Amino acid sequence: MLKRTSIFLLGCILSAGLIVGQDREFRVRALKTDEPLIIDGALNEQIWEKAPAVSGYIQFEPNRGDPSSVKTEARILYDDTHLYVGFVCYDPDPDKIVLGTSQRDGLLMGTDSVTVTLDTYHDKRTGYYFRTNIRGVQHDGRVSDNGRVADVNWDGIWKSAGTRTEYGWSAEMAIPFTTIKFNRGKDQIWGFQTSRYFPRNLEKSFWFGPVADYRKMSEMGILTGLDLDMAEKKLQIIPHVLTRLQEEEKTVFEAGLDARYDFRPSLSGHLTVNPDFATVEADQEQINLTRFELNLHEKRNFFLEGNDIYQQRIQLFYSRRIADIYGGVKVYGKAGGNEISALTTQTDESDLEGDSANFTVFRLKRDVMTSSTVGILAANKLINGKNWGTLGLDTALYFTRTFRVTGQLAMSYGDENKNDLAFFIRPSYDSSTFHIHIRYTYLGIYFGDNANRVGFIPDDDRHEFDSDISKTFWLKKGFLDRIAYFSNYNAYWGVDKILRSWDVLQSLTFDFQNKFSLFVHHNQEYKLYEKDFRNHRTKAEIGYNTREWQSAAVGYELGKNFNFNFSLISGRVQQKITESLSLEYNLTKLALDPDPENESTWIHVLRLHQFFTKDLYVKLFFQTNSAIDKQNIQVIFVYRFQPPFGLVQLAYQKGTAEFGERGKQGHTLFLKFAYVF
Numbered sequence: 001m002l003k004r005t006s007i008f009l010l011g012c013i014l015s016a017g018l019i020v021g022q023d024r025e026f027r028v029r030a031l032k033t034d035e036p037l038i039i040d041g042a043l044n045e046q047i048w049e050k051a052p053a054v055s056g057y058i059q060f061e062p063n064r065g066d067p068s069s070v071k072t073e074a075r076i077l078y079d080d081t082h083l084y085v086g087f088v089c090y091d092p093d094p095d096k097i098v099l100g101t102s103q104r105d106g107l108l109m110g111t112d113s114v115t116v117t118l119d120t121y122h123d124k125r126t127g128y129y130f131r132t133n134i135r136g137v138q139h140d141g142r143v144s145d146n147g148r149v150a151d152v153n154w155d156g157i158w159k160s161a162g163t164r165t166e167y168g169w170s171a172e173m174a175i176p177f178t179t180i181k182f183n184r185g186k187d188q189i190w191g192f193q194t195s196r197y198f199p200r201n202l203e204k205s206f207w208f209g210p211v212a213d214y215r216k217m218s219e220m221g222i223l224t225g226l227d228l229d230m231a232e233k234k235l236q237i238i239p240h241v242l243t244r245l246q247e248e249e250k251t252v253f254e255a256g257l258d259a260r261y262d263f264r265p266s267l268s269g270h271l272t273v274n275p276d277f278a279t280v281e282a283d284q285e286q287i288n289l290t291r292f293e294l295n296l297h298e299k300r301n302f303f304l305e306g307n308d309i310y311q312q313r314i315q316l317f318y319s320r321r322i323a324d325i326y327g328g329v330k331v332y333g334k335a336g337g338n339e340i341s342a343l344t345t346q347t348d349e350s351d352l353e354g355d356s357a358n359f360t361v362f363r364l365k366r367d368v369m370t371s372s373t374v375g376i377l378a379a380n381k382l383i384n385g386k387n388w389g390t391l392g393l394d395t396a397l398y399f400t401r402t403f404r405v406t407g408q409l410a411m412s413y414g415d416e417n418k419n420d421l422a423f424f425i426r427p428s429y430d431s432s433t434f435h436i437h438i439r440y441t442y443l444g445i446y447f448g449d450n451a452n453r454v455g456f457i458p459d460d461d462r463h464e465f466d467s468d469i470s471k472t473f474w475l476k477k478g479f480l481d482r483i484a485y486f487s488n489y490n491a492y493w494g495v496d497k498i499l500r501s502w503d504v505l506q507s508l509t510f511d512f513q514n515k516f517s518l519f520v521h522h523n524q525e526y527k528l529y530e531k532d533f534r535n536h537r538t539k540a541e542i543g544y545n546t547r548e549w550q551s552a553a554v555g556y557e558l559g560k561n562f563n564f565n566f567s568l569i570s571g572r573v574q575q576k577i578t579e580s581l582s583l584e585y586n587l588t589k590l591a592l593d594p595d596p597e598n599e600s601t602w603i604h605v606l607r608l609h610q611f612f613t614k615d616l617y618v619k620l621f622f623q624t625n626s627a628i629d630k631q632n633i634q635v636i637f638v639y640r641f642q643p644p645f646g647l648v649q650l651a652y653q654k655g656t657a658e659f660g661e662r663g664k665q666g667h668t669l670f671l672k673f674a675y676v677f
Contacts, residue, residue: 345358
């Protein structure tokens with residue numbers, strides 16, 4: 001039966017169909033310039049007046065299809081080295097412009113901001129986005145699988161600036177062609193979208209529209225007239241030196257480098273030798289009321305480049321399985337409808353097994369139909385002559401603008417080479433305000449035992465059914481702005497057909513016009529482990545100004561979890577103390593009754609960011625976890641003279657440790673210098 005099901009799934013994955021036509025395409029032709037531009041946020045060079053402009057923005061929400069309530073205009077230029085985009089943003093009340101934080105990648109949707117999205121291959125699947133605001137703060141990322149996967153940790157080298165004007169504000173971006181991947185040639189065509197977020201109205205508006213889902217790369221306009229035969233910088237080398245002075249330890253001096261070579265604008269190779277992972281911010285402590293491992297975000301630069309291509313529902317590669325490394329090599333790019341990424345790394349002896357291990361990963365995705373893909377992934381860990389790993393096939397098939405089927409078929413190998421198959425299939429429907437999906441997943445009894453050497457499988461041995469419905473109601477009248485409803489139903493049986501779990505979750509979110517919000521959540525679940533458990537959780541959270549960066553919320557949750565009664569108090573605050581100093585604070589208090597293992601805890605997390613300029617700043621990270629008597633502090637002073645990678649960094653740490661561990665690190669001082677050639 002399993003073989004027949006696998007063959008059927010494979011047939012679904014390799015099948016093809018047609019996507020229905022979309023709305024008419026919006027086109028704009030870029031103007032090439034030889035005039036030098038100063039990126040200061042003010043579009044005062046005369047060439048901007050000649051640049052093609054896009055305007056007439058259309059709302060995605062709250063009133064999809066209506067003209068934007070505020071006027072926005074974007075202009076496009078380019079030369080041999082950069083793409084330039086300038087924005088003119090009208091505002092009826094400039095004093096209410098939301099500035100947000102000055103932290104790079106801190107420009108969330110609660111800040112007045114503008115965004116450029118580029119589909120540089122015009123494949124309607126992959127691309128980049130660049131966001132900035134009146135202060136020129138940068139937020140960027142990569143997008144793949146037609147918007148299904150977004151890698152917000154990707155960092156590119158580009159310039160931006162903004163300024164206040166008598167009509168509102170304006171902004172400029174200069175995006176180097178060396179930062180992005182594209183096909184070389186004359187009269188290239190890119191997918192192109194610009195957007196603006198206006199937080200006072202909870203309004204997202206886009207040049208191309210009306211869109212069904214603003215995250216989809218297939219719902220974009222067209223940028224033409226790009227002659228991209230210019231020479232590009234092929235080699236980039238970033239050496240660094242690091243000195244560590246640690247209490248009761250010998251002074252350590254280390255050196256390393258990162259290098260990148262562009263074989264062509266669409267394909268690059270990457271090398272790292274003795275990378276600096278020591279000054280990466282520690283993982284934030286959090287409460288885990290399940291019996292499953294938590295998935296932690298990757299923060300190390302070497303693994304972030306092209307990391308989105310590895311994101312899968314059945315996660316066959318999880319870079320956090322790789323400990324500190326001596327070095328690694330990676331190739332990433334796209335050509336002829338094939339997107340490829342391959343890496344190999346060698347860990348030091350900090351691996352859990354006490355020996356150096358080699359990790360090798362290969363990923364290939366092939367464009368099929370319009371906006372759809374079929375891909376393979378293979379990941380292997382070699383240590384002491386023994387191999388463990390995963391191999392799989394996956395797809396995302398778009399049959400219409402709103403209907404999609406995703407699927408995956410995989411196997412693992414290692415100690416147990418039986419009952420090691422896994423697959424899922426998931427049809428879904430998405431519109432601007434509605435989502436529904438159903439999913440069936442099979443995970444063999446020993447699939448996770450092998451796969452977790454390189455991947456992330458929190459639990460195997462299951463036949464799982466999952467369904468999800470969400471709906472947003474925009475009211476914009478009376479005292480309510482919107483209501484969002486979410487519902488999830490999940491159940492799974494062991495391969496032996498014994499029911500192991502069911503879970504029912506319901507939630508409602510109310511956004512009021514006085515800037516308050518209310519979130520209510522309830523779920524009931526059954527779990528079978530050493531015996532039957534009936535768990536339940538109910539939560540209410542009140543927030544203020546959650547549509548903007550400056551916000552606060554407090555929540556209370558209670559219930560029963562594996563025969564323990566619990567209460568959970570949570571709170572968070574994001575506040576600008578001054579124009580350049582911002583604070584983020586999170587509180588969690590867990591009380592268990594009974595509590596034989598003393599797991600009740602207080603968790604405090606504090607972040608402070610003081611920005612003297614965009615590239616000169618101080619960051620403080622502090623956290624405590626009373627259950628494990630953990631105190632962790634990190635203070636980093638950074639001057640980026642070649643942003644974002646060329647820098648001088650002075651860091652102080654104490655008590656840093658792995659997630660969920662106390663940490664015994666004494667007072668430690670790091671001094672790092674990195675330069676870009």
